[in-house]
């Protein structure tokens with residue numbers, strides 16, 4: 165069969181309708197722009213350029229070869245792009261009919277970490293992430309709301325963009341939508357039919373899985389094990405129950421497009437094959453998504469790609485683990501999910517991001533208030549330390565970086581070694597977050613030391629430590645616009661969770677101060693405990709009492725019991 169195949173080529177000059185022509189022009193412009201920039205791998209890298217008089221390792225020696233776990237080979241592989249210096253990456257996007265949940269957040273944050281790190285390594289990345297705007301779920305929701313399906317999905321695409329911005333996920337290079345690519349999809353289905361790997365039943369077209377000998381290679385399933393995919397209704401007209409729809413005939417009240425097989429709309433799987441081929445060709449580097457997409461979606465994509473083009477070759481299949489709640493997978497269909505909006509109403513979006521990358525992307529992650537509180541407290545500590553470093557450096561009027569003491573140089577070198585080793589080993593972000601403790605502690609020791617007469621050395625060290633940690637946070641996507649602003653936002657979220665206003669906290673602090681003056685220690689202690697239970701910690705100093713967010717005392721006890 166494979167010998168008979170010819171490669172389907174995205175046919176940019178051929179237009180079947182004016183609206184499609186417009187989208188093709190867009191594709192051409194964007195693709196052209198992406199591939200003519202030709203970033204030079206080693207010359208543009210500006211990572212961590214802190215100078216000093218100690219043994220600073222060159223940054224190029226720290227950047228390691230990247231190893232990624234490939235679902236296809238079931239092992240970690242050295243990453244080698246097909247074209248030197250360039251990476252083509254396709255990631256399955258959302259079906260836009262509702263707000264996205266934190267399972268989605270995990271997918272796109274994981275991919276964003278990979279996207280950022282590939283760029284740190286000097287690659288030019290063409291990152292394509294689609295929107296499914298034609299789907300049964302969209303049609304059914306639109307019918308419920310009496311809304312146009314494409315209009316409804318447009319609305320939720322915009323909401324998704326807001327979520328991604330809040331979570332610091334960089335925008336992809338291109339975000340194609342199914343409704344703009346119907347002609348590519350039709351062309352690809354024609355090619356698959358021409359190559360004898362699909363069949364027509366009335367006005368539907370199905371892919372014949374038994375025509376593709378490698379079906380099941382990605383997921384490890386055999387054709388006999390397969391059921392119809394969860395998004396594909398069982399159809400008695402199928403020759404094999406595992407066959408799946410490439411084209412579905414129009415039903416009353418549904419959006420449709422004209423096709424050689426009559427009016428209808430594409431099946432779900434074909435859209436990603438057609439759109440990835442349109443922007444990246446059939447041979448590209450990385451295809452990613454959530455683990456739930458391995459079967460049937462990605463298995464079917466491979467079958468379609470190979471049926472349309474015998475040169476089809478995607479090098480690395482990357483999948484992230486589930487978000488679970490009480491060890492059950494979080495998903496809309498199971499009804500046990502939190503939307504990103506619900507979570508970031510109470511927690512800072514970067515606390516959510518810290519929580520998500522606090523576990524390796526392939527492991528399951530269990531969502532709980534305790535985890536989010538813990539992440540919030542941690543990033544408050546990180547930003548507070550970096551804020552204090554920045555403050556100290558600016559107050560001490562640093563004009564140049566030099567003479568960094570050897571202890572600081574060692575601390576920075578050790579941290580950067582862990583950073584690049586961990587990131588290059590299949591993106592082990594939890595190791596990087598854990599390794600931050602050392603430079604954070606060094607910075608706090610320098611900030612709060614009493615023996616700090618040598619302000620020059622301190623400010624140089626603090627400046628270098630702050631820059632090193634800032635660069636690491638940027639790679640992880642955890643760097644806020646400004647530390648002061650982020651600290652303020654974290655405090656506001658903590659007040660919201662505590663159901664208190666800033667004024668109420670200040671008035672309780674004043675009440676406590678009065679009690680202490682009057683030696684009513686039981687009363688003053690009760691106020692401190694009451695605030696601690698609500699997640700507000702008080703810190704006494706000669707300058708007065710300040711407050712900061714903390715894990716509520718009840719949850720802290722839970723944390724102590726589990727660790």
Ligand SMILES: [Zn+2]
Nearest residue numbers: 256257436461
């Ligand atoms: Zn997909």
